[in-house]
Amino acid sequence: MxxxxxxxxxxxxxxxxxxxxxxxxxxxxxxxxxxxxxxxxxxGCSLGVLAAMQQESTRAHLYPDDSMYELKDGLASRFGVKKENVIIGAGSDQVIGFALHAKANPNQAILMAGVTFAMYEIYGKQTGATILKTPSKMHNLEDFKQMLATHKGAIGVLFLCLPNNPLGEALDADEVKLFLREVDPNILVVVDGAYQEYASYKDQTKALDPRALIEEFPNVLYLGTFSKAYGLGGMRCGYGIGEAGLIHTLHKLRPPFNITTLSLKAGIEALKDExxxxxxxxxxxxxxxxxxxxxxxxxxxxxxxxxxxxxxxxxxxxxxxxxxxxxxxxxxxxxxxxxxxxxxxxxxxxxxxxxxxxxxxxxxxxx
The missing domain is CATH 3.90.1150.10 (Aspartate Aminotransferase, domain 1)
Structure with a gap:
């Protein structure tokens, strides 16, 4: 075969x-x-989340609300965006897959830091796209600029993992915005904020505001997850925030009922216990x-x-x-x-x- x-x-x-x-x-x-x-x-996770999941388990035989209205509403309120700006995934890595299958192809390249989340490359190669990495292991924006200039017109997707997994470094929000203003608006920039709760707590200069990003940069897709700070890794619930047209396109790739009834409830309740x-x-x-x-x-x-x-x-x-x-x-x-x-x-x-x-x-x- x-x-x-x-x-x-x-x-x-x-x-x-x-x-x-x-x-x-x-x-x-x-x-x-x-x-x-x-x-x-x-x-672990919030006790309120555990109690809500236990109660919701009696509905495990039912499919979840595929509109995910309540979770989207909670995220929209949390970040000051509209529900139309939100897509839910089985972990934020599923949203990465949506983004790459929507944008990447064998005629384009995907750019990322020298050492970063492995799924960018794995999903990227599934599309047939070429993988480009910066010479420096950590996020060095001068390296990114040089790569963009060298491969001008050939890069379709760019990943920024802020803070970076598996190394842990983060960039200042202001320098990220200055960099994004130099990026071709036809390049999809995926800003992976899986650990943003931690960065924002430690140093506000590292805090990225999804609303500000997508309002100024329609080509940016911000990713978040309930797996880390909220303690729900086993529930597989993540999200993407972007311009409404971008999110509408990604929904074409989302399968029905892509998170579980319990995952949906867990995400909804987790947002209530900051x-x-x-x-x-x-x-x-x-x-x-x-x-x-x-x-x-x-x-x-x-x-x-x-x-x-x-x-x-x-x-x-x-x-x-x-x-x-x-x-x-x-x-x-x-x-x-x-x-x-x-x-x-x-x-x-x-x-x-x-x-x-x-x-x-x-x-x-x-x-």
């Missing part, structure tokens, strides 16, 4: 190792495994300081993070893949970034107890 040739050589996305696999492979009790690899919110999000932000960045202090004490580098994870970069002689594997065997799951050409690991900021266990075992492995 033959398949679409654009799939030749396309790698599968490698999700973080599940707890169940660690239990099976290393004989560790489930309660003794801590997962710090997938940037989930270790504090206090929960604020508490998560406070603890996240308080705990992140412990990671920064440990890195300084042990003499290795880290990338300043505006997210719920931190990237630790090791010197020669300290092999990231070996460190990650040793911790895995102790029931601590982190993300090895060797596949990105980096001698580094990404660690989700856990609860204080989880982080203490990480430090205890990390120092044994590292030293």
């Amino acid at each position: 033959t398949f679409n040739p654009v799939l030749d050589g396309l790698k599968n996305y490698e999700a973080g190792k599940p707890i169940e696999l660690v239990v099976r492979d290393y004989g560790i009790a489930p309660q003794d495994v801590i997962k710090l690899a997938s940037n989930e919110n270790p504090r 206090g929960f999000v604020a508490r998560c932000m406070e603890e996240n960045f308080s705990e992140m300081k412990r990671y920064e202090a440990e890195a300084r004490a042990l003499g290795f580098d880290f990338i300043e993070s505006y997210t719920n994870f931190i990237t630790l970069e090791f010197p020669e002689g300290k092999i990231a893949s070996k460190i990650a594997q040793s911790l895995l065997e102790k029931g601590i799951i982190i993300r090895d970034l060797s596949a990105y050409g980096m001698n580094a690991v990404r660690v989700t900021i856990g609860t204080p107890e989880q982080n203490s266990r990480f430090f205890e075992n990390f120092k044994r492995v590292y030293c």
Whole structure:
């Protein structure tokens, strides 16, 4: 059997190792495994969301409201846009797929940072488009400008992941706007704000306003998700915000009932408890300081993070893949970034107890 040739050589996305696999492979009790690899919110979700989902579970036999009116209304109110500016996806990565299948094709290229969210490239290659990456790993707007000039007329989609996954850096909002004013308006610019709640909490100069973006730049699609700050990774609920015509086009690619009845309810209720999000932000960045202090004490580098994870970069002689594997065997799951050409690991900021266990075992492995 033959398949679409654009799939030749396309790698599968490698999700973080599940707890169940660690239990099976290393004989560790489930309660003794801590997962710090997938940037989930270790504090879970709002109690109000849990209660609402439990009540909604009696309607699990029914399809969800495919208009998603109430969730769109909540997001529109949250960001000061109209419902016509919002599309809902099974995670924001589904909206990435909509965007690329709407715009990208084999005659165009897709531009992104040197190290960024892997699904941009995976979805992009599915369209047959050429993938271009900046020479710098992190978001360097001068590199982006140079690439745009070098490949003028050939780039159809440009990705900005702000803050960036898996590295954690973020750009100032003002410099992003200045850059966007120089981008050809026929290029679709996808601004992935999956971690914007964290960046906005830590530093308001990094805060991106979706309404301001789409009002000035009709070619911008802003992405958000309930998977991180709201603690709903398992519910797979994300969204895109854009100019009404752009969103109307993306809806042509959206399958019916693309999120579940419970996911829809969870998103609606999550927006009502911003206090929960604020508490998560406070603890996240308080705990992140412990990671920064440990890195300084042990003499290795880290990338300043505006997210719920931190990237630790090791010197020669300290092999990231070996460190990650040793911790895995102790029931601590982190993300090895060797596949990105980096001698580094990404660690989700856990609860204080989880982080203490990480430090205890990390120092044994590292030293």
